[in-house]
Amino acid sequence: MSFKRFLSTASLVCTALFASANGFAIDYVQNALARENISLNGQWNRIIDPYENGYYNHRYQPHTTEGYFKNAKMKTPSDLIEYNFATAEKIRVPGDWNTQEEQLFLYEGTVWYQKDFALTKQADKRYIVHFGAVNYQAMVYINGVKVGSHEGGFTSFQFDITDYVKRGENSIVVKADNRRERNQIPTVNTDWWNYGGITRSVAILELPATYVEDYTVQLSGSDATAIVAKVALAGSNVKQGGSVKVSIPELNIQEVITLNKKGEGQITAKANPQLWTPEAPKLYDVTIAFNGELIRDRIGFRTIAVDGEDILLNGKSVFLRGISIHEESPLHDGRAWNEDDARTLLRWAKELGCNFVRLAHYPHNETMVKMADEMGLLVWSEIPVYWTVMFEDKAVYAKAEKQLTEMITHDKNRASIILWSMANETPSHKARLTFITKLAKKARSLDDTRLITAAMDTQGNTANGKIIDDPLVAAMDVIGVNSYCGWYGGTPESCGNILWESKYNKPVIVSEFGAGALQGLHGDKDERWTEEYQASVYEHNIAMLEKMTALRGVTPWILKDFRSPRRPLPDIQDFWNRKGLLSEQGIRKKAWYLLNAYYSKKEESSN
Numbered sequence: 043m044s045f046k047r048f049l050s051t052a053s054l055v056c057t058a059l060f061a062s063a064n065g066f067a068i069d070y071v072q073n074a075l076a077r078e079n080i081s082l083n084g085q086w087n088r089i090i091d092p093y094e095n096g097y098y099n100h101r102y103q104p105h106t107t108e109g110y111f112k113n114a115k116m117k118t119p120s121d122l123i124e125y126n127f128a129t130a131e132k133i134r135v136p137g138d139w140n141t142q143e144e145q146l147f148l149y150e151g152t153v154w155y156q157k158d159f160a161l162t163k164q165a166d167k168r169y170i171v172h173f174g175a176v177n178y179q180a181m182v183y184i185n186g187v188k189v190g191s192h193e194g195g196f197t198s199f200q201f202d203i204t205d206y207v208k209r210g211e212n213s214i215v216v217k218a219d220n221r222r223e224r225n226q227i228p229t230v231n232t233d234w235w236n237y238g239g240i241t242r243s244v245a246i247l248e249l250p251a252t253y254v255e256d257y258t259v260q261l262s263g264s265d266a267t268a269i270v271a272k273v274a275l276a277g278s279n280v281k282q283g284g285s286v287k288v289s290i291p292e293l294n295i296q297e298v299i300t301l302n303k304k305g306e307g308q309i310t311a312k313a314n315p316q317l318w319t320p321e322a323p324k325l326y327d328v329t330i331a332f333n334g335e336l337i338r339d340r341i342g343f344r345t346i347a348v349d350g351e352d353i354l355l356n357g358k359s360v361f362l363r364g365i366s367i368h369e370e371s372p373l374h375d376g377r378a379w380n381e382d383d384a385r386t387l388l389r390w391a392k393e394l395g396c397n398f399v400r401l402a403h404y405p406h407n408e409t410m411v412k413m414a415d416e417m418g419l420l421v422w423s424e425i426p427v428y429w430t431v432m433f434e435d436k437a438v439y440a441k442a443e444k445q446l447t448e449m450i451t452h453d454k455n456r457a458s459i460i461l462w463s464m465a466n467e468t469p470s471h472k473a474r475l476t477f478i479t480k481l482a483k484k485a486r487s488l489d490d491t492r493l494i495t496a497a498m499d500t501q502g503n504t505a506n507g508k509i510i511d512d513p514l515v516a517a518m519d520v521i522g523v524n525s526y527c528g529w530y531g532g533t534p535e536s537c538g539n540i541l542w543e544s545k546y547n548k549p550v551i552v553s554e555f556g557a558g559a560l561q562g563l564h565g566d567k568d569e570r571w572t573e574e575y576q577a578s579v580y581e582h583n584i585a586m587l588e589k590m591t592a593l594r595g596v597t598p599w600i601l602k603d604f605r606s607p608r609r610p611l612p613d614i615q616d617f618w619n620r621k622g623l624l625s626e627q628g629i630r631k632k633a634w635y636l637l638n639a640y641y642s643k644k645e646e647s648s649n
Contacts, residue, residue, distance in 0.1 A: 174242020275305030318342030342457030362595025395641030
């Protein structure tokens with residue numbers, strides 16, 4: 043019997059009132075930067091603090107009155123204050139510190155950020171500070187008072203600062219700490235750069251006293267001619283109820299949602315939307331009106347399903363022609379974060395022939411997934427449960443679940459996302475199986491409208507090749523396979539003869555294969571690091587792919603070269619992972635053209 047589930051655009055869960063089993067309350071203003079806001083992007087003051095003297099005293103106890111977070115000023119000539127944000131060096135936000143200052147290139151530790159801002163505070167407003175991301179731990183202070191902390195370098199977070207801001211001049215201080223620790227997600231050992239700092243946008247949201255905190259707009263799971271809209275309020279007078287107006291003018295939807303005493307409500311409206319596809323990425327203007335606030339979004343509607351070894355997009359089998367992407371800018375050093383970065387990276391993917399991207403190995407910025415919606419690229423979105431996290435530790439699991447919940451909460455209304463990925467290249471053992479299976483169950487409880495996957499490098503060997511036999515596959519809808527034949531094992535020529543078997547009747551995505559090459563280095567196809575060697579690996583791996591009967595997608599590693607401290611080889615790597623099909627400057631290598639030709643044939647055969 044085939045396994046078939048039709049899934050639609052976004053979660054049915056209103057997360058504003060959700061509290062996970064591990065105690066992390068989820069309070070998140072959906073589509074934050076579409077609200078009235080004051081941008082805090084730009085120049086901030088910064089103090090490097092490797093010993094954390096700005097947080098701990100000489101007894102290694104947290105300061106209560108003298109920490110850097112107080113942003114103290116000398117009042118008399120005899121005052122002893124050993125820091126001064128006003129005369130400190132400047133740093134750009136958003137932006138990592140590693141690529142802004144040479145002395146911080148390899149720095150891991152604490153940097154304090156400070157910025158003054160003016161606010162015309164109104165008594166009938168609430169003020170929420172929004173951070174797109176801070177890597178890895180953030181403590182946030184307003185006018186010397188701690189308002190909250192957040193752990194995790196790749197998801198956005200917010201704090202209500204209404205009671206801490208004042209009319210006129212205010213100060214915000216952020217303690218950002220990117221030190222790697224064994225009990226973090228990700229753990230100490232990764233193959234990407236540990237960019238520190240406030241890496242995405244910062245803004246102060248100015249909201250009504252009671253406001254729409256969360257909303258979900260999606261196709262009905264049981265009826266593709268109906269759209270379900272759910273909303274949840276937050277703020278001062280949630281219990282008073284009221285109504286919210288939801289409009290999708292192009293579909294002639296003008297609906298009023300009557301709210302209960304919890305501030306929640308939903309409606310179902312009949313509609314016949316044009317379904318979103320990579321070829322025609324139709325988005326509808328959606329507005330949500332309440333209490334004087336008008337929230338605007340652009341949302342697409344589509345279904346995604348598995349049927350045996352097939353992936354069905356809007357009920358039709360689809361082959362996912364993809365590429366993996368790290369969140370590194372194609373236009374400047376360091377983290378990608380803005381629209382130009384996203385548009386360039388995704389344009390390169392489309393020029394390669396892709397209809398699909400794997401955003402590895404962590405949730406990417408909001409602009410990236412919104413641009414994927416607009417440009418017509420399906421998305422695999424992942425949390426950084428990467429390699430050897432501490433699977434036996436309940437606290438580590440809680441951190442992973444928190445990041446998973448944040449990822450789904452933030453991006454649930456994006457039509458492009460079809461896969462939530464639980465992990466990458468984790469070792470097969472009982473504790474890991476329990477850990478990731480529990481994550482998959484959690485993901486489904488938050489969002490039963492998308493497919494669940496993980497990238498696995500734990501395949502067994504057979505006389506003729508490989509067998510997919512990892513027990514973790516039982517918890518997945520789609521099997522992700524990482525295989526580096528020709529680079530970490532075997533010769534390129536040996537790859538084409540490998541035959542794959544699977545114990546599971548499920549679709550397979552080869553989520554990684556590839557080889558390193560220094561762009562512009564040429565030689566024999568058997569010579570490592572040459573473009574010819576990389577091209578040979580692609581040629582023979584593509585021959586292998588053609589023999590995989592369950593194959594329904596590919597995301598080779600990777601679109602462009604990216605920084606990694608694991609890659610020190612002088613004059614070749616120089617702290618760059620060279621597996622990109624493009625150099626760090628965006629110059630195409632020989633393997634680019636081989637993959638492009640393969641994708642052109644796959645696209646022609648599907649038409």
